[in-house]
Every structure is written in C-alpha cells, then in structure tokens.
Amino acid sequence: MTDSQEPAIEEIKEKMKTVKHKILVLSGKGGVGKSTFSAHLAHGLAEDENTQIALLDIDICGPSIPKIMGLEGEQVHQSGSGWSPVYVEDNLGVMSVGFLLSSPDDAVIWRGPKKNGMIKQFLRDVDWGEVDYLIVDTPPGTSDEHLSVVQYLATARIDGAVLITTPQEVSLQDVRKEINFCRKVKLPIIGVVENMSGFICPKCKKESQIFPPTTGGAELMCQDLEVPLLGRVPLDPLIGKNCDKGQSFFTDAPDSPATLAYRSIIQRIQEFCDLRQSKEENLINS
Ligand SMILES: Nc1ncnc2c1ncn2[C@@H]1O[C@H](COP(=O)(O)OP(=O)(O)OP(=O)(O)O)[C@@H](O)[C@H]1O
Ligand code: SF4
Numbered sequence: 389m390t391d392s393q394e395p396a397i398e399e400i401k402e403k404m405k406t407v408k409h410k411i412l413v414l415s416g417k418g419g420v421g422k423s424t425f426s427a428h429l430a431h432g433l434a435e436d437e438n439t440q441i442a443l444l445d446i447d448i449c450g451p452s453i454p455k456i457m458g459l460e461g462e463q464v465h466q467s468g469s470g471w472s473p474v475y476v477e478d479n480l481g482v483m484s485v486g487f488l489l490s491s492p493d494d495a496v497i498w499r500g501p502k503k504n505g506m507i508k509q510f511l512r513d514v515d516w517g518e519v520d521y522l523i524v525d526t527p528p529g530t531s532d533e534h535l536s537v538v539q540y541l542a543t544a545r546i547d548g549a550v551l552i553t554t555p556q557e558v559s560l561q562d563v564r565k566e567i568n569f570c571r572k573v574k575l576p577i578i579g580v581v582e583n584m585s586g587f588i589c590p591k592c593k594k595e596s597q598i599f600p601p602t603t604g605g606a607e608l609m610c611q612d613l614e615v616p617l618l619g620r621v622p623l624d625p626l627i628g629k630n631c632d633k634g635q636s637f638f639t640d641a642p643d644s645p646a647t648l649a650y651r652s653i654i655q656r657i658q659e660f661c662d663l664r665q666s667k668e669e670n671l672i673n674s
Contacts, residue, residue: 397543400511404544407442407519409661411578412537414570415552416562418528421583421621422552423447424631425650426525427456429550431636432654433521434480442473442519444510445484446537447527448503454486458634462487470515483514504536511540521661529562530569538573547661548576550618553609554584555601560609567613578660579616581653582606587623588645598623619653622646 404410413429415422423445430443445453454460454474462474464487473481485506516522527533538546549570553563563580570577582605586595603609610617624646630637638647 396508396512397540400508400540401543403512403516404522404541407516407522407544409520409665410522410524410541410544410546411657411661412524412526412534412546412549412575413552414526414530414534414549414566415528415559416564416566417553417559418450420528420552420554420559422528423452423456423525424627425550425552425581425583425621426523427453427631428637428650429654429657430457430480430482430521430523431638432650433523433658434477435638437479439479439520440518441480442514442516442522443480443482443525444514444522445482445486445525446507446510446533447525448485448506448533450527451484451486451489453482453484453525455634456631457482459484459487460634464488467515470513471509472515481516481519483510503533507533507536508540511537530566534569535573538575546575547664548578550578550657551580551615552583553580553606555582555586555597555599555605557601557603560603560606563606564609564613567615576664577615578657579618580606580610581618582620584623585620595622616656618656619649621649621653 413422413426426443430441433439434441443453445451454462457476459474459476459482464474465472473483474487475481524537526537551563551566553559567577584599587598588595607617622645624644626641627637627646630640641647
C-alpha cells in the first residue's frame, strides 16, 4: 500500500460506517453468470422493503449490470454529498462505470492505476446512505480490481465472498485459484454457487446435464477444499431472456426451479451475514 492511498482508506472506512454487510461476488472465468447472480441477489434481498440494497459493478472494462438491471442509458448525478446511485426501486441503488459512458458500446481501455482510481471513487464518493447489504460485482479472475477492492475495504470489514462457477472442470480450475486468492488476502468465503447446473425440462421435470461435470463438479471441489456449496442454479432460458430485457427473473418465473435455487442460496447468504454480525457483537460485549 502506498502512502497516497492511506487517506482514501480512512475516507472509505468512514463512508462504509453506514453499510452493514459487504459481499463480493467473484468468478474465475467470464460468462459463468456472476453478474446475473449479483443482480438476482440484489433483487432477492430487496424484496423485503425494509432492507436497503446497494449494487456496485466494478467490472470496469465489461460492465453488464446496467443492462441486466434495466438501467441502460441512465446517468449518474452529482449531489452535495457525492455521486447519487441510480435507483431501480426505492430500496435498491446501483452504481456502475456503465453509467459514465456515453454509449453502452464504448470501450474502456484503462490500465490498472486508472481502474483502481475509479474503484476508490466508487467506494468513497457514492452517497449510498444507510445500507443493509452492499453487493460488489467484480470482473472475472483475480486482477488489480480484486486486490484494490479488498485493500480499500480491509478496514471496513467485508462479510465475505460468493464464488460463481459452472460444473465444467475449466471453470472449477479457475475457482480453485479464486479460493486460494481469498485465503491469501484473508477474505472469508461465504460459499460457492454452481450455475448452469443441469436443465430441468419444464414439461416432464426430468433433469439433464447439459454440461456434465467430468470431475465431480462444484460439490466435490467444495468437499476437497472445505468450502460450503451454497447451491446449484439450473440453466433456464428465461434467465437469459429476462437479463437481456433488464427484468428480474423472479417476477416472471416465481416458482421455477432456478428461482427456488436462487432463493435458498440468498437465504444461506443472509444467515452467514447474520451469524457473522452476532459473533462480532458478542465479541464486543464480552
Ligand atoms: N442459470 C442460467 N441459465 C441460463 N442463462 C444464464 C444463467 N446464468 C446466467 N445466464 C446467462 O449467461 C450469460 C452470461 O452471464 P453473466 O453476464 O452474468 O456472466 P458473468 O460471469 O458475469 O460474465 P462476465 O464476468 O464475463 O461479465 C448471460 O446471457 C446470462 O443471461
Ligand atoms: S425429457 Fe426431453 S424429451 Fe422428454 S419432455 Fe423433457 S425435454 Fe422433452
């Protein structure tokens, strides 16, 4: 950490005092459904209107959250207390570099320090207000952006990371690296989600493995590496369709196997955060 970063870390710590829980969503590979998961985690948590949600997209070079959340073309506004998030609902605010581009097809070609500067600004200058959950959608892999967000939030306590994978070995291989990264930087692992995990036929309800796991899939990997498997979300063509339309999949398919899987995973994440909070409170009071 350089000296010039120190004041920013203090400012971020101060800003994050109004944010109760912070969750990073990571994946080893691109295209495995990380942004889709982040968006649906936000939608699912925001169903409780007493819960305030912030969704921050730090995939600087490939921001897909504006499209998935139906916010393409929206702009960020500056207020006296910083950048205002773009609101999907009263209790769900979003921030992304996508809001700063003049067109969704604009390419962001930035080197590491500029990307880190943007992440710092997002964490320090966005006026989130009182927030229960801050969900951070990260780029694939373990790059500068991941190190930056972990360093910037180090003093502000991150609850943990959710790792998204598909069942294939090429994706699992990269998730193992991601798990090592989390352990090296002492980032707690909330658990792994196996996405695009089988397809349940809507007619006969039979499950088919579209991407058959050759090495036991996420379940075996989680057992080997002693990390929790939070659940398996099946492939559902409606998910892709709704993401392209910028709508929550939960509204259109409230009883589908994928919705039920998402909901059970979201509940486990909430339980993890609640437990962590109560452990901390006990520690403070003891
Ligand atoms: N369970 C699923 N069933 C069907 N389609 C899905 C599912 N999960 C995600 N998708 C679709 O897969 C595509 C990739 O998803 P997404 O953009 O969330 O991946 P990503 O991991 O965030 O990629 P990147 O990090 O490269 O931006 C999208 O079109 C999305 O709608
Ligand atoms: S199992 Fe296959 S063939 Fe049978 S109804 Fe489902 S999709 Fe059609």
